[in-house]
Amino acid sequence: MKKQVLITGGAGFIGSHLANELLKNGYKVRVLDNLLEQVHGENGERPAYLPKDAELITGDVRNRAAIRNALEGVDVVYHFAARVGVGQSMYELQEYTEVNNTGTAVLLEALIENPVEKLVVASSMSIYGEGLYQDASGKHQEAPCRKKEQLKQADWEVHNAKGEKLSPVATPESKTPDLASVYALSKYDQERMCLMVGNAYNIPVVALRFFNAYGPYQALSNPYTGVLAIFASRFLNNKPPLIFEDGQQIRDFVSVYDIARACRLAMETPEAAGEVFNIGSGKSYTIQEVAEKMAVVLGKKYIKPEITGKYRVGDIRHCYADISKAKEILGYTPSYSLEEGIQELAGWLQDQIAEDKVADAKEELEARGLTV
Numbered sequence: 001m002k003k004q005v006l007i008t009g010g011a012g013f014i015g016s017h018l019a020n021e022l023l024k025n026g027y028k029v030r031v032l033d034n035l036l037e038q039v040h041g042e043n044g045e046r047p048a049y050l051p052k053d054a055e056l057i058t059g060d061v062r063n064r065a066a067i068r069n070a071l072e073g074v075d076v077v078y079h080f081a082a083r084v085g086v087g088q089s090m091y092e093l094q095e096y097t098e099v100n101n102t103g104t105a106v107l108l109e110a111l112i113e114n115p116v117e118k119l120v121v122a123s124s125m126s127i128y129g130e131g132l133y134q135d136a137s138g139k140h141q142e143a144p145c146r147k148k149e150q151l152k153q154a155d156w157e158v159h160n161a162k163g164e165k166l167s168p169v170a171t172p173e174s175k176t177p178d179l180a181s182v183y184a185l186s187k188y189d190q191e192r193m194c195l196m197v198g199n200a201y202n203i204p205v206v207a208l209r210f211f212n213a214y215g216p217y218q219a220l221s222n223p224y225t226g227v228l229a230i231f232a233s234r235f236l237n238n239k240p241p242l243i244f245e246d247g248q249q250i251r252d253f254v255s256v257y258d259i260a261r262a263c264r265l266a267m268e269t270p271e272a273a274g275e276v277f278n279i280g281s282g283k284s285y286t287i288q289e290v291a292e293k294m295a296v297v298l299g300k301k302y303i304k305p306e307i308t309g310k311y312r313v314g315d316i317r318h319c320y321a322d323i324s325k326a327k328e329i330l331g332y333t334p335s336y337s338l339e340e341g342i343q344e345l346a347g348w349l350q351d352q353i354a355e356d357k358v359a360d361a362k363e364e365l366e367a368r369g370l371t372v
């Protein structure tokens with residue numbers, strides 16, 4: 001018989017791609033999602049991109065009855081429902097803590113009563129804070145987040161105690177978490193709570209630390225999510241993308257299709273139980289490079305990215321994934337290059353009407369003293 005899978009937050013960007021991946025591979029998919037206005041717009045309708053064979057239950061993860069109902073007959077759970085804005089989490093503290101932390105607690109209490117074969121929880125690279133670095137001699141070093149005083153002087157790079165500049169290296173799962181936002185704190189909480197409770201009640205749990213996901217269906221109208229969607233939204237409105245600091249900060253952009261496959265592998269691989277995996281591309285790009293690549297693909301080369309020299313509270317300088325553990329245990333190999341991914345994203349974007357709320361979001365952060 002086909003396995004029944006539940007995806008909380010499955011009407012969102014990554015969840016809907018996972019739904020597709022699972023349906024294609026012979027699983028039955030149910031989604032529990034409250035169709036949050038910031039992601040899905042005012043009407044709260046079923047998103048057109050959600051595969052029609054996916055069953056949708058509209059409900060909140062904090063609601064015990066909704067969770068119990070959604071768990072009926074379920075073999076495997078993916079827990080993706082979350083508030084996802086790093087900046088927004090620094091002033092909507094209660095909302096982020098309620099949805100992300102309490103929502104996970106409500107789900108876990110229901111799973112203690114109705115255990116499943118596996119629980120896969122979406123964690124995040126944001127829990128690392130700064131990625132891993134090395135000094136001039138090649139010795140690896142963990143570095144604390146940069147202090148405001150340093151950033152005020154537009155001194156963007158990470159230094160060791162002797163003041164020497166450190167260079168980024170791929171970040172493995174063993175890097176000590178350094179939580180720099182309420183969002184990061186809540187993702188770490190979700191990850192730990194799931195692993196801890198799973199261990200206590202013999203529910204196999206896998207935590208996947210996603211790096212910067214991109215691809216079709218990422219909410220362009222949500223100014224708090226992925227940088228590629230934000231840049232695309234600006235380009236489509238013939239405005240330059242706004243780049244913080246000097247644009248040389250490094251990130252790891254991973255195609256949502258690769259993430260969806262990694263999620264399926266996490267369910268299908270028995271050895272993954274109890275483990276944490278980085279899910280990234282393993283490649284590093286500066287934010288400026290990414291903006292410039294996108295301008296070319298969208299035919300907007302004449303729009304030059306605006307390097308603002310400003311910074312956001314909680315932002316890190318460099319982080320990209322060491323994916324060797326996912327390669328070895330899950331058999332995960334990213335198959336999309338950033339160029340291919342942007343091309344494909346561009347194809348989808350042509351049909352989108354991107355409402356640009358980025359300026360509003362920027363003003364909101366500024367008004368709260370969260371950007372300098």
Ligand SMILES: NC(=O)c1ccc[n+]([C@@H]2O[C@H](COP(=O)([O-])OP(=O)(O)OC[C@H]3O[C@@H](n4cnc5c(N)ncnc54)[C@H](O)[C@@H]3O)[C@@H](O)[C@H]2O)c1
Nearest residue numbers: 009011012013014033034036060061081082122124210213
């Ligand atoms: N997109 C990324 O780059 C990225 C990176 C790291 C981790 N993650 C994690 O992956 C998961 C999915 O992220 P995404 O990018 O698809 O975000 P998304 O905002 O597109 O999807 C989240 C979904 O959760 C739903 N949701 C929000 N609050 C809810 C609630 N109280 N009850 C039920 N549903 C609720 C939303 O309606 C939305 O459909 C999240 O847990 C996120 O923290 C995403």
